[in-house]
Amino acid sequence: MPKDHGIGASPKRREDVRFLTGNGQYTDDINIHGQSHVHFLRSDVAHGTIRSIDTSAAEAMPGVIRIFTSADFEGVGGVPCGWQVTDRFGEPMQEPKHPILAEGKVRYVGEIIVAVVAETLEQARDAAEAVVVDIDELPAVIDMKAALEDGATKVHDDLPGNLCFDWGFVEENRDAVDAAIKGAAHVTTLELRNNRLIANPMEPRVAIGDYNASNEEHTLYTTSQNPHVIRLLMGAFVLGIPEHKLRVVAPDVGGGFGTKIFHYAEEAFCTFAAKAVNRPVKWTSTRAEAFISDAHGRDHVTRIELALDKDGKFLAVRTDTYANMGAYLSTFAPSVPTWLHGTLMAGNYTTPLVYVNVKAVFTNTVPVDAYRGAGRPEATFQLERVIDKAARELGIDPIELRRRNFIKPDQFPYATPVALEYDTGNYDATMDKLVEIADIRGFGKRKAESAERGKLRGLGINCYIEACGIAPSNLVGQLGARAGLYESATVRVNATGSISVFTGSHSHGQGHETTFPQVVAEMLGIDESQVDIVHGDTSKIPMGMGTYGSRSIAVGGSAMVRATEKIIAKAKKIAAHLMEAGEEDVEFADGTFTVAGTDKSVAWGDVTLAAYVPHNYPLEDLEPGLEETAFYDPANFTYPAGAYACEVEVDPETGKVDVMSMTAVDDFGNVINPMIVDGQVHGGLAQGIGQALLEACVYDDDGQLLSGSYMDYAMPRADDLPSFTVDHSCQTPCTHNPLGVKGCGEAGAIGSPPSLVNAVVDALSEAGVTHIDMPLSPSRVWSAIQAAR
Amino acid sequence: MPTVSMTVNGKTVSGEVEGRTLLSQFLREGLSLTGTHIGCDTAQCGACTVHVDGVAVKSCNMLALEADGAEVRTIEGMANPDGSLGVIQAAFQEHHGLQCGFCTPGMVMAAADLLAANSAPSEAEIRAHLDGNICRCTGYHNIVKSIQAAAAQLG
Amino acid sequence: MDLKGSRTIAADRMTVWRALNDAEILKAAIPGCKEMTGNADDGFEATVTQKIGPVKATFKGVVTLSDVIEGESYRISGEGKGGPAGYARGGANVRLDETDGVTTLSYEVDAKVGGKLASLGARLIDGVAKKLADQFFENFQNAVAPRSDDEAPDDDDTGREPEKKKGLIKKMFS
Incomplete structure (x- = not known):
């Protein structure tokens, strides 16, 4: 029978009540007395020199408080990049200044030129229309390969060109990989594009700056996945505000998917302007603004070669990728195509040699950064597509080809040729489970049924592995991270035994307020209702690196476990005193302390009360109170892995693809709340299917974003998707964190695109189609069918 | 500015609005009913859906003045009378x-x-x-x- | 976006040419044009209200004539800023050929939009541009012919009717 509480149970989410009754508090729901509103005038050309800005007419308009241009930001730092990649020649990447408001030039449609602060939003908007900006338009560079050609227009005049970096990994293997490919019995090559996406959390970004002149304290309310990171980046690198004078609050946040990790100019502006005008300053993004100001995702163009021996054993993988950075470097942009991508190119396989080359390129487009999966979907897509193509070329069943190359359970821990050490896994087990629950053997029958209806049915499968909870800090520091990647937690036990856990993880849909108490309550043997989670406010939580990269339970949860262990250790000392026993004889279970071999016991509440009312207390040995903090810095990533299957029906007359089923088998190690884990996978699958089938961020040659609304950018809707089949019963617990957990937030988005594309190619294989680039829109599919005929 | 009156979640309310004020704005800013969310600007996302005279409408796509005299129900009016979830x-x-x-x-x-x-x-x-x-x-x-x-x- | 077309106007080439350089006629012909001032040599200033998909905007901008070959061809181009809606710019290469007193006006139109117009309206722009171009030349055609009716009592008027018939008959039998 399933558990009804604690780890492994699925209690209903406690945060739901406020969300279901309209009582959530999102940033836009906050209104501070006396607040003013800012409207940003953004560039509508992709590249140009600003000749003049005339704000005089606008300044005279009703309600206008102040109009800002870059001239008001002299001495203020640019938006910093949090990761420095070193290229394959040992040189640091090109890192252009990223101003808060455009300085001298505009470099993408959407870049802020002027900020109008007024009494009301309408007045700010009206006044912005009266601002006259004279821009000398320059040619825009949009295509990455064209951007690298000699004589191409430069996005940044002060850089040598549009190449941000040329990264090789593992550089020493380059020649060996080439030699292996040259000598191989079979080489499969594939050129593909990982389509550019826009994250589109349903809550647009919001920032409210507030300043208290009497104590010089700044507060920023912002839609962030990591308020402490914003405090660090904005405080230290942009505005020069020390931490104790800067509070960053991220209240209820309506989804993030990566795009709310980054520090944005709007946040710095509102914080800066609140002091400058001595009024709170609020900005709420419209969706139209979100499309041209939220960091975009993906956008890689790749050529991959897979070398195999005559038996289908993988000998080597080589990839050449162009990665779009956009016009400026967003916070973690350089890490995505490099360390979050190249390191995954061994996949679930024993491929001995891998070489990954990545050229990161500046273009006149919105900055590109991490989006759900961040680098790992790109790696998985190339690898699992080329394996499928190889299977077809060699006439080997795609499942069988993968099995021949799997890392076997007895090979763990397994060191890959791309620097990772996988601690655990059982890829055959997840594949076995997939074959069973996706009814792979019944596919032929279903295909025949579809054919009777004039539809082409295809089955696609793929595996994936990902690396979650990026760590440890000393390693990522060597790789170029300009931050640590630990997490902190404070467990505060109150006098009556109730608990507040202060975590640096941030919940924006993941349900931490429910899952984190499950862990603490189980460790202490108390009721979950006695434990509350506090997050999202730098004035309450000691430190936090936030939530992204599927790290919360693995890193933040582990910090909480460590702090709770310290609580238990101290509580045992207090209990020993109360029971007049030796500390080593005290046992703790189910919320009761006992002395081994006796009937002596004290309850949890007796001990916590003694800690705060220390009348009978070992004051000479122990401080009163019961509160502990832990920082947890993981020894390694965690490595969720799995096997996915997708079945599609293609209408050969129209090219329309219907997803008939999507099955996900994931190994997440131990699972805290299966209901929530299922939900995380569902959401990832929807985004993966969205990428593969629907979503396309389209720029024209002049750098105009053509897909800038929900009428143009095809978000997956309810009737685009099937119900899903998900399973996480194959569990190889992580060996290096105390909960044995891996991450589950990104798996669905990483694992699903290749299976969908493999399925469509399977359906069209008899027609001779070998590849179609995502998204597989009806016109692309139809054209591919026609071209193959 | 014109005044608009309507019944929201069973209570009669009124307020001054501009001609361009949207129903969603009036609910959020005028009545502090912030459960109605704004997720887009093209009436596509549906986060602002409320009921007007018993029919679901996107409140970002309706002027507050158009709802004059209407019965409006928002998410804040969906719980049972005792406050428990509907x-x-x-x-x-x-x-x-x-x-x-x-x-x-x-x-x-x-x-x-x-x-x-x-x-x-x-x-x-x-x-x-x-x-x-x-x-x-x-x-x-x-x-x-x-x-x-x-x-x-x-x- | 590029589109081509041609129209037959029952007037001689120089009449059509003069009309192509006349602010009043251009104002009447440009769909949504609210105001138009200036002249062919220095350029025109225009205010145009247009709706492209969900975006309705009033554009203020300049209309310039370039590559002028008197009586034969020019390029008419316009660029308008629509405030928060973004910008639209476009032009047409116009050429006149006269056969038997009937002028054939051929045009190649190109148009570009930026800002919100691009992100919300790009998928509609081809259709809109085609419609606007058709409307422009339709309006232009109408503006040229009746004006001749009103103003020119002799040659133009007398010459027109038979020529129109001739054109029609020629069409029928060719």
């Missing part, structure tokens, strides 16, 4: 039909609209009805389950 709300919690919660008010209002017209919708009918409500978190799987469960309970 059947549809409870089904969303039971079946994990929400994650970040931002689209949720619109989803609940859209679901109520569907179930008022069709007491036993099929999965396809539910999915078709949700076409104007975008969720980025759940993949809709559990939203569909929640609505099916609510339908079963409401009979």
Whole structure:
């Protein structure tokens, strides 16, 4: 029978009540007395020199408080990049200044030129229309390969060109990989594009700056996945505000998917302007603004070669990728195509040699950064597509080809040729489970049924592995991270035994307020209702690196476990005193302390009360109170892995693809709340299917974003998707964190695109189609069918 | 500025609005009913869905003045009189039909609209009805389950 | 976006040419044009209200004539800023050929939009541009012919009717 509480149970989410009754508090729901509103005038050309800005007419308009241009930001730092990649020649990447408001030039449609602060939003908007900006338009560079050609227009005049970096990994293997490919019995090559996406959390970004002149304290309310990171980046690198004078609050946040990790100019502006005008300053993004100001995702163009021996054993993988950075470097942009991508190119396989080359390129487009999966979907897509193509070329069943190359359970821990050490896994087990629950053997029958209806049915499968909870800090520091990647937690036990856990993880849909108490309550043997989670406010939580990269339970949860262990250790000392026993004889279970071999016991509440009312207390040995903090810095990533299957029906007359089923088998190690884990996978699958089938961020040659609304950018809707089949019963617990957990937030988005594309190619294989680039829109599919005929 | 009056969640309210004030703005800013969310500017996402005279409408696509004299119901008016979750709300919690919660008010209002017209919708009918409500978190799987469960309970 | 077309105007080439350089006629012909001032040599200033998909905007901008070959061809181009809606710019290469007193006006139109117009309206722009170009030349055609009616009592008027018939008959039998 399933558990009804604690780890492994699925209690209903406690945060739901406020969300279901309209009582959530999102940033836009906050209104501070006396607040003013800012409207940003953004560039509508992709590249140009600003000749003049005339704000005089606008300044005279009703309600206008102040109009800002870059001239008001002299001495203020640019938006910093949090990761420095070193290229394959040992040189640091090109890192252009990223101003808060455009300085001298505009470099993408959407870049802020002027900020109008007024009494009301309408007045700010009206006044912005009266601002006259004279821009000398320059040619825009949009295509990455064209951007690298000699004589191409430069996005940044002060850089040598549009190449941000040329990264090789593992550089020493380059020649060996080439030699292996040259000598191989079979080489499969594939050129593909990982389509550019826009994250589109349903809550647009919001920032409210507030300043208290009497104590010089700044507060920023912002839609962030990591308020402490914003405090660090904005405080230290942009505005020069020390931490104790800067509070960053991220209240209820309506989804993030990566795009709310980054520090944005709007946040710095509102914080800066609140002091400058001595009024709170609020900005709420419209969706139209979100499309041209939220960091975009993906956008890689790749050529991959897979070398195999005559038996289908993988000998080597080589990839050449162009990665779009956009016009400026967003916070973690350089890490995505490099360390979050190249390191995954061994996949679930024993491929001995891998070489990954990545050229990161500046273009006149919105900055590109991490989006759900961040680098790992790109790696998985190339690898699992080329394996499928190889299977077809060699006439080997795609499942069988993968099995021949799997890392076997007895090979763990397994060191890959791309620097990772996988601690655990059982890829055959997840594949076995997939074959069973996706009814792979019944596919032929279903295909025949579809054919009777004039539809082409295809089955696609793929595996994936990902690396979650990026760590440890000393390693990522060597790789170029300009931050640590630990997490902190404070467990505060109150006098009556109730608990507040202060975590640096941030919940924006993941349900931490429910899952984190499950862990603490189980460790202490108390009721979950006695434990509350506090997050999202730098004035309450000691430190936090936030939530992204599927790290919360693995890193933040582990910090909480460590702090709770310290609580238990101290509580045992207090209990020993109360029971007049030796500390080593005290046992703790189910919320009761006992002395081994006796009937002596004290309850949890007796001990916590003694800690705060220390009348009978070992004051000479122990401080009163019961509160502990832990920082947890993981020894390694965690490595969720799995096997996915997708079945599609293609209408050969129209090219329309219907997803008939999507099955996900994931190994997440131990699972805290299966209901929530299922939900995380569902959401990832929807985004993966969205990428593969629907979503396309389209720029024209002049750098105009053509897909800038929900009428143009095809978000997956309810009737685009099937119900899903998900399973996480194959569990190889992580060996290096105390909960044995891996991450589950990104798996669905990483694992699903290749299976969908493999399925469509399977359906069209008899027609001779070998590849179609995502998204597989009806016109692309139809054209591919026609071209193959 | 003109004055607008309407009944919102059973209470008579009135306020001054500009001609261009949207119903969604009036609810959020005028009445502090911030459960109605703004997720887009093209009437596509459905996060702002409310009921006006018993029909689901996107409140970002209606002027406040157009709702003069109307009966409006928002997410804040969906709980039982004793404050406990209504059947549809409870089904969303039971079946994990929400994650970040931002689209949720619109989803609940859209679901109520569907179930008022069709007491036993099929999965396809539910999915078709949700076409104007975008969720980025759940993949809709559990939203569909929640609505099916609510339908079963409401009979 | 590029589109081509041609129209037959029952007037001689120089009449059509003069009309192509006349602010009043251009104002009447440009769809949505609210105001138009200036002259062919220095350029025109225009205010135009247009709706492209969901975006309705009033554009203020300049209309310039370039590559002028008197009586034969020019390029008419316009660029308008629509405030928060973004910008639209476009032009047409116009050429006149006269056969038997009937002028054939051929045009190649190109148009570009930026900002919100691009992100919300790009998928509609081809259709809109085609419609606007058709409207422009339709309006232009109408503006040229009746004006001749009103103003020119002799040659133009007398010459027109038979020529129109001739054109029609020629069409029928060719």
